Amino acid sequence: MTLKEVQDILNAEVICGEHLLDREVKTAFACDLISEMLSFASSDTLLITSLTNPHVIHTAEVMDAIGVVFVGGKKPSEDIINKLDHGNIPLLSTPLLIFNACGLLFSNGVEGCMRGKTW
Amino acid sequence: MHERKDVVSSPCQPAANKPQLTLRFKIDEKDFLIAGESASKTKKALQQLGLKQEIVKNIAIIVYEAAMNIVIHSNHGEIKIIIAPNQVVVLSEDVGEGIPDIELAMKEGYSTAPNEVREMGFGAGMGLPNIKQCSNELDIKTTVGLGTTLRATIYLNPADTKQVETGTMYV
Ligand SMILES: Nc1ncnc2c1ncn2[C@@H]1O[C@H](COP(=O)(O)OP(=O)(O)OP(=O)(O)O)[C@@H](O)[C@H]1O
Ligand SMILES: [Mg+2]
Numbered sequence: 698m699t700l701k702e703v704q705d706i707l708n709a710e711v712i713c714g715e716h717l718l719d720r721e722v723k724t725a726f727a728c729d730l731i732s733e734m735l736s737f738a739s740s741d742t743l744l745i746t747s748l749t750n751p752h753v754i755h756t757a758e759v760m761d762a763i764g765v766v767f768v769g770g771k772k773p774s775e776d777i778i779n780k781l782d783h784g785n786i787p788l789l790s791t792p793l794l795i796f797n798a799c800g801l802l803f804s805n806g807v808e809g810c811m812r813g814k815t816w
Numbered sequence: 817m818h819e820r821k822d823v824v825s826s827p828c829q830p831a832a833n834k835p836q837l838t839l840r841f842k843i844d845e846k847d848f849l850i851a852g853e854s855a856s857k858t859k860k861a862l863q864q865l866g867l868k869q870e871i872v873k874n875i876a877i878i879v880y881e882a883a884m885n886i887v888i889h890s891n892h893g894e895i896k897i898i899i900a901p902n903q904v905v906v907l908s909e910d911v912g913e914g915i916p917d918i919e920l921a922m923k924e925g926y927s928t929a930p931n932e933v934r935e936m937g938f939g940a941g942m943g944l945p946n947i948k949q950c951s952n953e954l955d956i957k958t959t960v961g962l963g964t965t966l967r968a969t970i971y972l973n974p975a976d977t978k979q980v981e982t983g984t985m986y987v
Contacts, residue, residue: 731884732942735877736949740869748937755852759859759876761869 698722698805700764700787703743706801707791712772714787720763724810727799731756738762739812745798749773757786764788768795832902833978837865839897841879843886843910848936851887855880858897865899871970874950875904878968881943882908888933889913890963902976906951906968914960922948952977 701718704711711718726738727745731752734744740761746753749771757765764787767773772790791798803809839861841854859876867875879895886893890912898905915921922944929939948954951968958964971977 729937730940730942731937732881732940732946735880736942736946740873750936751849752852752937755856755880759852759855759873759880761873 698807700743700789702805703764703766703802703807704789706805707766707789707793707798709766709789709791710772712767712788712790713778714764714785717764717785717787720787722763722802722807725799725802725807726810727795734760737810737812739810742810743802743807745795745802747771747795749777751777751781754781754786754788762786766791766798768793768798832973832976833900833980835898835900835980837899839899841883841895843883843893843895845890845892846887848884848887851880851883854883854895861897862899862904867904867972871904871972875906875970877950878906878947878970881947882906882966882968884938885943885966886910886912888929888938893963898980900980902971902973902978903980904970904972905980906966906970908966908968909963910965911963914958914962914964915956916960918956918958 699718700720700722703722704718722743725743725745726734728734729746729748734756738760741763744757744762744765745768747768749767767790770790770792839858841850843850855876858879859872862872862875879897883895886908890910893908893910896907898907920926924945925941927939927941933939947968952971953969955967956964
């Protein structure tokens, strides 16, 4: 599905990156630990998290995430959004909590991702 | 750059293990944002050099985790990303408490990070294992009470593993 469909399914607000919502979402990764994101998530995956600090946005950038969904209606502060170069990463916020957000995406065909050893 | 008489290389073709470019990031105590910033900047620089996406990602992850470890677990330090035609070396040097038991520190899930750090999403005890997974070679030297030097090497050409000149280490 596309990020636009993710937005609809999760009833999410687009914080930034409106123009990138035609991106295809095949896999997602949900967690609240930075090192786990960095070690398990593969590239081109959708990150689902309740962390809204600047580290998450840097992490999304480093791991080549295709987008970030903040759960529980959380949003990074204006300051973080304006100051950080989140470049090509659309940021969304859903009122759903993490279990329901993941469940809905999973039942609509999005799979979990796991980064294998790279070489 | 200081001259070294013991390194001989032909003038038209630089030796594959000779550094072409070094990025440096000074990491101060409690400067939590510098870690992610250093990783982002490293990533952009390496992309511009045309390195493969997967390799760029791995190096950025190493820089992120190593910088975060300096911020959380040491007093201060510096990260250098030394880029040579055949390899990239991430050299992290800090002044701090050091690591009393490296084998234990390498275990997934082992962490001494304080609560305030865990609330930010760090402290899973995954950083060092992750650095190992992302590098071809990892060497950690530490002296308790003095500090830690971590050297992670990523070979760009697996057939050529001649070590790069990185100068002296502090520890
Ligand atoms: N530069 C360092 N100086 C002193 N101790 C360190 C250093 N790096 C790591 N350690 C020790 O090794 C442990 C494991 O490090 P590791 O990076 O794997 O996990 P972490 O930093 O605690 O959590 P995470 O990286 O998942 O956020 C740390 O908790 C700390 O005790
Ligand atoms: Mg760490």
